[in-house]
Amino acid sequence: MTKIDATDMLYRDLNNRIHTLADRGEKHIELRNVCGQKFIGDALKGDVKIDIYGIPGNDLAAFMDGPEIEVHSNGQDGIGNTMNAGKVIVHGHAGDVIGYAMRGGKIFVRGDVGYRVGIHMKSYKDNVPYIVIGGCASNFFGEYMAGGVMVLLGINGDDSPIAGDYVGSGMHGGVMYIRGDIEDRYLGREVKKLELDAEDHRRLSELVREYCAHFGCDYDEIMAKKFIKLAPKSHRPYGNLYAH
Amino acid sequence: MSTPGVMATQVPPEFTVEINERKCVRCKRCTTECGFEALTYSREYDAIVADDAKCVACHRCVTMCPKHAIRVTDNSLAYKANANFSDIHRKNILKQAETGGILLTAMGCDRDYPVLWDHILIDACQVTNPSIDPLREPMELRTYIGRKPDCLEFDPDSDPLKLKTELAPNLKLDVPVVFGGMSYGSVSYPVHKSLMLAAERCGTFMNTGEGGLHRDFYRHKDHVIVQCASGRFGVHEEYLNAGAAIEIKIGQGAKPGIGGHLPGEKVSEDVSKTRMIPAGTDALSPAPHHDIYSIEDLSQLIYALKEATRYRKPVGVKVAAVHNIAAICSGIVRAGADYISIDGFRGGTGAAPRVIRDNVGIPIELALAAVDDRLRQEGIRNQTSLICGGGIRQSSDVIKAIALGADAVMIGTSALVALGCRVCQKCNTGKCSWGIATQNPRLTARLDPEEGAQRLTNLLNAWSHETQEVLGALGVNAIESLRGSRERLRGVGLDEKTLEILGIKPAGR
Ligand code: SF4
Ligand code: SF4
Numbered sequence: 001m002t003k004i005d006a007t008d009m010l011y012r013d014l015n016n017r018i019h020t021l022a023d024r025g026e027k028h029i030e031l032r033n034v035c036g037q038k039f040i041g042d043a044l045k046g047d048v049k050i051d052i053y054g055i056p057g058n059d060l061a062a063f064m065d066g067p068e069i070e071v072h073s074n075g076q077d078g079i080g081n082t083m084n085a086g087k088v089i090v091h092g093h094a095g096d097v098i099g100y101a102m103r104g105g106k107i108f109v110r111g112d113v114g115y116r117v118g119i120h121m122k123s124y125k126d127n128v129p130y131i132v133i134g135g136c137a138s139n140f141f142g143e144y145m146a147g148g149v150m151v152l153l154g155i156n157g158d159d160s161p162i163a164g165d166y167v168g169s170g171m172h173g174g175v176m177y178i179r180g181d182i183e184d185r186y187l188g189r190e191v192k193k194l195e196l197d198a199e200d201h202r203r204l205s206e207l208v209r210e211y212c213a214h215f216g217c218d219y220d221e222i223m224a225k226k227f228i229k230l231a232p233k234s235h236r237p238y239g240n241l242y243a244h
Numbered sequence: 245m246s247t248p249g250v251m252a253t254q255v256p257p258e259f260t261v262e263i264n265e266r267k268c269v270r271c272k273r274c275t276t277e278c279g280f281e282a283l284t285y286s287r288e289y290d291a292i293v294a295d296d297a298k299c300v301a302c303h304r305c306v307t308m309c310p311k312h313a314i315r316v317t318d319n320s321l322a323y324k325a326n327a328n329f330s331d332i333h334r335k336n337i338l339k340q341a342e343t344g345g346i347l348l349t350a351m352g353c354d355r356d357y358p359v360l361w362d363h364i365l366i367d368a369c370q371v372t373n374p375s376i377d378p379l380r381e382p383m384e385l386r387t388y389i390g391r392k393p394d395c396l397e398f399d400p401d402s403d404p405l406k407l408k409t410e411l412a413p414n415l416k417l418d419v420p421v422v423f424g425g426m427s428y429g430s431v432s433y434p435v436h437k438s439l440m441l442a443a444e445r446c447g448t449f450m451n452t453g454e455g456g457l458h459r460d461f462y463r464h465k466d467h468v469i470v471q472c473a474s475g476r477f478g479v480h481e482e483y484l485n486a487g488a489a490i491e492i493k494i495g496q497g498a499k500p501g502i503g504g505h506l507p508g509e510k511v512s513e514d515v516s517k518t519r520m521i522p523a524g525t526d527a528l529s530p531a532p533h534h535d536i537y538s539i540e541d542l543s544q545l546i547y548a549l550k551e552a553t554r555y556r557k558p559v560g561v562k563v564a565a566v567h568n569i570a571a572i573c574s575g576i577v578r579a580g581a582d583y584i585s586i587d588g589f590r591g592g593t594g595a596a597p598r599v600i601r602d603n604v605g606i607p608i609e610l611a612l613a614a615v616d617d618r619l620r621q622e623g624i625r626n627q628t629s630l631i632c633g634g635g636i637r638q639s640s641d642v643i644k645a646i647a648l649g650a651d652a653v654m655i656g657t658s659a660l661v662a663l664g665c666r667v668c669q670k671c672n673t674g675k676c677s678w679g680i681a682t683q684n685p686r687l688t689a690r691l692d693p694e695e696g697a698q699r700l701t702n703l704l705n706a707w708s709h710e711t712q713e714v715l716g717a718l719g720v721n722a723i724e725s726l727r728g729s730r731e732r733l734r735g736v737g738l739d740e741k742t743l744e745i746l747g748i749k750p751a752g753r
Contacts, residue, residue, distance in 0.1 A: 059544060063548070120528075172526065243344075
């Protein structure tokens, strides 16, 4: 394992160190005193694990293709932007646009997340992206979603709605599992609410087990509450909009 | 909004197809050539029968008929003349009354807004300064795309003299013309291959557009600019590192401010593999990049891409020419873009709402002049290169663009025309008879990439020769010496304000 003290380091220098280490075959890197450095793990490949102490900046794990990053505090915006494979675990809250256009890999966030999380997530064949959020989400959760699986647990939530407005607006693929219920008025026009079937339960329980393993939560307690499933009404929501 | 039922159309056919029965030998070739199924053979009459309503004037049958027996003409409607309600307006209203839909079209704006290129004339040497003969004297068309340093520093003690300044990565263009972004999906596999081979042979670049790069083409990567658009289709680490440069697509001239929409019909198995989305689903590109709501956010994506490629490649930004383009481009330069592609409102598209294509944006001539001015005034012109496009039809447009301030131009429509496109504006249907804007294997097989590459290479060679002729007449021996030489341009038939924006004098002054 290699430790890097990121105090006062510019992001370019920090990322350069990480690249050099990963290129040399280092399998475990620990970053201390991270404070807003962007692009950590950007386009990084292989099976390296990065532990981050302090708060990493935007676009953590953007274009990432394999590694695992564990953030032992809050994360910021754009985590897993267009990520292809790998895993990101955030022990605190995370910001907006998490998992934008993500195509594979997993993101686990223990706390709440901001706007447009999971926007335009897509899947292709064996490449399926997963996002599990322990807390609540803000507006436009799963907007334009084209594939993949999102789970929203709302564990830390009070009585306020588990997600903001326009959940799944423009959704045309993939599936979301929401613990509890969402009033119809918060849903985008393109989604429908469904009951979970056996396959859904299998998938969900696997993800929740993984979530619990990362954050030390009680699986049964989480699963005691009923989930709903959100899926797109159509894979081609705008097919009838045009005249030729 | 309820979906209206299907009703019988009152929209008259746009064209009339006539088959000369005396010339026709009933070989039936035309019936298979037409991608739109407008022609059939009638056994009963032993004749080719045309369904005029299906004809789009793509001229495939006309070109391929061995007997030159087919004529396509305008269906002159003899609607009561009306200078306000043209035939087109009337037909469009009928279409919308029947469908309730947004009018969808393709290629660039076809309305008769003034084309400023056609109001600009180029200077030449006479008596007081010698012109150059390009056939017998060296004439440089090479140019470089990317950030240039503010100054050059050398190590005075070194021998030979060594450069201390670190140079940013640049693209080397042997001709100042690149092929603009056209995605695999909107155009066919042989189109991409033709463009790639031609780019390689001519020492220039093709641009993937927003649909990723087919696996087969990774080996041509040194002449490919890879695009990263809001849908992020086919964008991954390997793709980003495959290109010679990366272009963030914010907008395109044909449809500024709106996203892309590749209909499921065009998402074939192969396209789906390249875009990395399931076959048959609509490929929707959101209108904005949802990680970019400001210049600071744009900077973040630029640097995310630079980090992803470890600062080894130029990262450019493509924007549509809109009203405030000069200020926008100033922001883009400050955000760190190594080049900017500005696409004028006449730029082509595989599909766009007509209302946007024909009414939104500004001409490239004005946008280019305004941007170049602004960047010079702010002292940041060297930090970026400008590639302009959106209606470049001939070498003189290229020369005028460069004299107005562009480093290079991009061509899309012109390249497709070289490959056989007749600008019938039906790309969105996916039925292109020329095998260009379609994924139907029966149609795409018609375009031979080798011949396509040859046609494109010929076009660029012809434009290069013409450009050299004009440079010779101007007494300039390198295209880079012409860049921004607006003094060598004059306007005809332009008002004072337009001349002022273009930064050129009227002819006679
Ligand atoms: S291609 Fe020409 S000759 Fe052959 S059937 Fe058609 S119109 Fe007749
Ligand atoms: S590419 Fe094909 S469909 Fe599109 S305008 Fe050209 S000929 Fe018509």
